[in-house]
Amino acid sequence: MPRQIPVLERYFAALRSQDWASLAECLADDVHRTGPYRDVVEGKQAYVQFLSRVMPTLANYRLQVTRVRKIGDASAIAELTETLDVDGVSRDFPEALLFDFDDKGRILRIDIYVKRPPPADAPRA
Numbered sequence: 600m601p602r603q604i605p606v607l608e609r610y611f612a613a614l615r616s617q618d619w620a621s622l623a624e625c626l627a628d629d630v631h632r633t634g635p636y637r638d639v640v641e642g643k644q645a646y647v648q649f650l651s652r653v654m655p656t657l658a659n660y661r662l663q664v665t666r667v668r669k670i671g672d673a674s675a676i677a678e679l680t681e682t683l684d685v686d687g688v689s690r691d692f693p694e695a696l697l698f699d700f701d702d703k704g705r706i707l708r709i710d711i712y713v714k715r716p717p718p719a720d721a722p723r724a
Contacts, residue, residue, distance in 0.1 A: 619650070625705060629707070664679045
C-alpha cells in the first residue's frame with residue numbers, strides 16, 4: 600500500500616478525534632492549505648492552530664471519507680462528506696481534497712474543493 604494512504608488515514612482519524620498532536624505528525628513543516636474560498640494557511644503550526652480553533656465550533660461534526668485514490672508518486676485525492684449542524688439543521692458538505700506529499704510521505708499541500716448543487720434553474724442532463 601502506498602505510504603500516502605496510511606498518512607491520510609491517520610490524518611482523517613486525528614481530524615475526527617481532534618487529536619492535534621497526531622494530526623501534526625502527518626504534516627510537513629511547510630504544509631500549504633488552500634481552502635474552498637481560496638483562503639490560505641501556511642506552515643504546520645499555523646494549520647494545526649487554525650483547525651484547533653475551527654473544529655470545536657462545528658456542531659455535531661462528522662467526517663465520512665468515501666474514497667481515496669493515489670495520483671502518481673506524490674499525490675492523492677480524497678472524496679469525503681463533512682456533516683455538521685447549521686442553524687440547528689444537519690447539512691452535508693461533499694468535498695474533494697487534493698493532497699501532495701513530501702519525500703518523507705508527509706502532507707505538503709492540501710487543496711479543498713466543495714461540491715455544490717447546480718442552481719435550481721440549471722438544465723438537467
